Amino acid sequence: MANELTFAEQMVAEQEEKDLKILSVIGYTEPSTFSELCNGLRTLAICPEKGDKTGWSVLFRKLGEFKTGNLVAIVMEGRNMKLFQLTQLGADKVRAYSERQRGLFQVQEEEDDTPP
Numbered sequence: 001m002a003n004e005l006t007f008a009e010q011m012v013a014e015q016e017e018k019d020l021k022i023l024s025v026i027g028y029t030e031p032s033t034f035s036e037l038c039n040g041l042r043t044l045a046i047c048p049e050k051g052d053k054t055g056w057s058v059l060f061r062k063l064g065e066f067k068t069g070n071l072v073a074i075v076m077e078g079r080n081m082k083l084f085q086l087t088q089l090g091a092d093k094v095r096a097y098s099e100r101q102r103g104l105f106q107v108q109e110e111e112d113d114t115p116p
Helices: 007-024 034-043 053-068 088-102
Strands: 072-077 080-086
Touching: 007 053, 007 088, 034 080, 053 072, 053 080, 080 088
Parallel strands: none
Antiparallel strands: 072 080
């Protein structure tokens, strides 16, 4: 079937889904603290556990990619990430993701055959 995704396309789509979940817990109108970010990730069951060095490394690398991709602005305090805030581009991506998740209804206008 022509509509099926290849393995590579499926992997890219799954990674994008995971990325958008992370972005979805970061504030847009106000910055999120590291604690707020972690709490948001916990609600989605995607926060690394305490002591999971590899998990934390992957998360920090991903946050760095978001910053490089102009999706998130990050305020650093020394070597620590302190505050996170979505950029306009990041907020647009999260908004589009949320709309896809909701499955927006397509409204079709029907002809009104009632007399005026």
